[in-house]
Amino acid sequence: MKSLTSLQHLSDQAILSILEQADGTEFPDFANRMAANVFLEPSTRTRCSFEMAEMNLGMRSLSIDEAGSSLQKGETLYDTVKTLEAIGVSAVIIRSKEKAFYNELQDVHIPIINAGDGSGDHPTQSLLDLLTIKQEFGSFRSLQIVISGDIRHSRIASANASVLKRLGAEVWFSGPQEWMPDGITPISADEGCRQADVWMSLRTQLERHDAMEPVFPNYLEQFGLTPERAERFKPHTILMHPGPVNRGVELHTSLVEAPFSRIFKQMANGVKVRQAVLAEVLKTKEEKRYEKAV
Template sequence: MTTTAIKQRSLLGLKDLNAAEIESILDRAAYWEQQSVKLNPVLQGKFVANMFFENSTRTRFSFEMAQKRLGAEVMNFAAAASSVEKGESIYDTVKTLESMGIDAGVIRLKPIGMLADIAANVKVPLINAGDGNNEHPTQALLDLYTMRKQFGSLQGLNVSIIGDVQHSRVARSNLWALRKFGANVSFCAPDSMRASDLDAPYISMDEAIRADVVMMLRVQLERHAGSVMNSAEAYREGYGLTVERAKQLAPHAIIMHPAPVNRNVEIDSDLVEHPQSRIFPQMSNGVPIRMAVMERALS
């Protein structure tokens, strides 16, 4: 495979992907979702390694389900964070699996900027399953897919993303992808959780819950120990989607969350399976999206 072909089949982020490329993935996911047979072995004989240098049960299982539904041979590599302290060992692991004959790799890692360097030095397509605070492209793709199924089009959609924007790769991938389709993205976050590198407007919680899509982010309070928002109670009161606040949602609006959910912190437990919530459908949509991404990488 040529370097150009590898680059075209890899999925390192959505920032540099154009709307047509994103749309083709969404359309192919719709095709896979419509298939009544679970196993379609279009990737039979292909070997895929899932390399998770950062824990994620949900993303890894979703990728594995997608790969197995397409008939690929799957190898899972999970590294305890302590065993991969040096950047070189991540690179060496990927090179080792490449040397053994994998056809593609799915990789999740904490260090920012390392993924592009690794991708430039391996001869198999790589798919980003989350890198640092940078991007989480397949999560944003399944989010766009969920919104498109709900509203038919993303053009002009008002999307508010609420929570720890500073540390969120989901917020970044969604912002960059949604804008390509003419959606309006606003953030809502306490001062200590804002991202100075992103140019979307910040709005109040009252404004944020009036959007067509209200996307709550998982908040890790331990990252904000010195902030006024370091208690679950304070965060819920200021920025949580409470049952009381949810009464102000527009009838057509939907609630989203990349999961795992901190119930009763960023969203009240009663709202997780609320009729307007799409949290579990998002997870369902992750499988056809990742089938489309794996097929794009390998066929």
């Protein structure tokens, strides 16, 4: 795997292999490697877990944000990444508000890892979600997954739905009709709670809404996960959320750390998954370098 920009570019077997590595592999030491974390949108979980993964692998890292970089002076993302390549960076992790930003980086020769591209994709988040589900159920076959919230603006919803269906799960959407992609009719929160094996709440992406989009002041009562709705869960149902959680909005604050919540386990799995992805792209880079030398 040269880079990771979307799970759509990986086979089912490649995805499952990354999950297996993340959940038990001893990784080699990458003490002579440098990662650059280029975060052009705010982030806590993704940025910190990449930094922790890099430290666990023995790597050194650079952190770059838009305010402190030449992007503020008009430099393109391509030239920023080519600069990092030129000074010896081994891999670049990028979060951007621009969907599919990686398309302009075709002539970059170091691994690119997509840490979130606008409302497009977030492959390492999808992988950590998959790992959390796999640890719980062992398989994805026939699981009922309900993704609830701001579906249309979420990079998590579309990416997760696609890969979960590929792996055999059934996926349902719940939330306001106005926040659904064209052609999608949501199920009610009450119905979703009854059938879900996994309930995945999403944050409302207000920063991606335009001024004409509706606001739901009683969102939690109308569409969110309340304690009353959670009582309809099956005994084995788990609650997930990619974060950040807006307590009291998409789910009641008492449920964030409920016994069936796996929200903080997802965060821990983020470090495992990002270690596995970094190790895989760096290994591929080394293999290609060896092939050229031979």
